[in-house]
Amino acid sequence: MSLTTATHLNFRGDARDALRLYQSVFGGALSITTYGELGMPAGAPEADKVVFARLATEDGFRLLAYDVPGRTEGSATAAGSTRRENGVTLTDQPFFVSVDASTLEEVQGVWDGLAAGATVVEPLAASAWSAGFGMLTDRFGVTWVLGVAGAAPAAG
Template sequence: MSITTTTHLNFHGEARAALEFYQSVFGGQLTVATYGDFGMPQDAPGAANVVFGQVETEQGFRVMAYDIPGEAGGTADSDTAASSTGSTRRDNGVTLTDQPFFVSVRGDTLDEIQGYWAALSTGASIVEPLAASAWSPGFGMLTDAFGVTWILDVAAVYTA
């Protein structure tokens, strides 16, 4: 038996923009279906919003997203996103947050993670800069322009 978990992000009219951004960062295949595609009249408010969206890569990255029905559209603005999704910050070496989850991306090499970091940090609020840590050759945390907090790190190689 195998099992796969996929992060499913909920947005307020920004799901398509977020998924397009994540595809630009990680590559892969973008799939988007709107409420209008599933029968909502095309001229109805929210018909163009995402009812199902996904970015998936051959390397194993996958994220899903949709727009919460009936919610007013937002903007991909850090202040708006942060106020609607919570906040995360570092204080005296401790991560303080009111968010229920972070999205973690772990790579095999620092070069790989640095590439994702450079792209994902566009418009982001840096919580912890990408740098070597006690447990990883590279670890960083940021909250992107859509209010999603990401942890990026390099898998540590332990020797016995």
């Protein structure tokens, strides 16, 4: 048996904008199918919304997404919140998207790409378990946990 997994994000009318941001950050090929392309009448309010989208990079990064029918208030308004308080992460979100890279430079590039309009939960910095770790909630309400895979920095 061979299994793979991909994160599937559910948006509130702004999937196309979110996926364009993610493509600019991660690269890869983006395919988008709208409700209209699958038969919704052209004049319908949601005909141009995303019914299925896939972002795929050559190195195996995958995101799937769509716009939830009838929901157009913007994803950030429905996403909940995540914050750090007294050294712990508090959230009412059901999940985070975790991305590990091989180097701090790679993680910094992803961080920089996602950070515009984001809320920083934990600044990107060396930690006890990683040469670089950070957490932010992007402008679409998706919380990303970013880190450098592998050995932690040497103790000084």
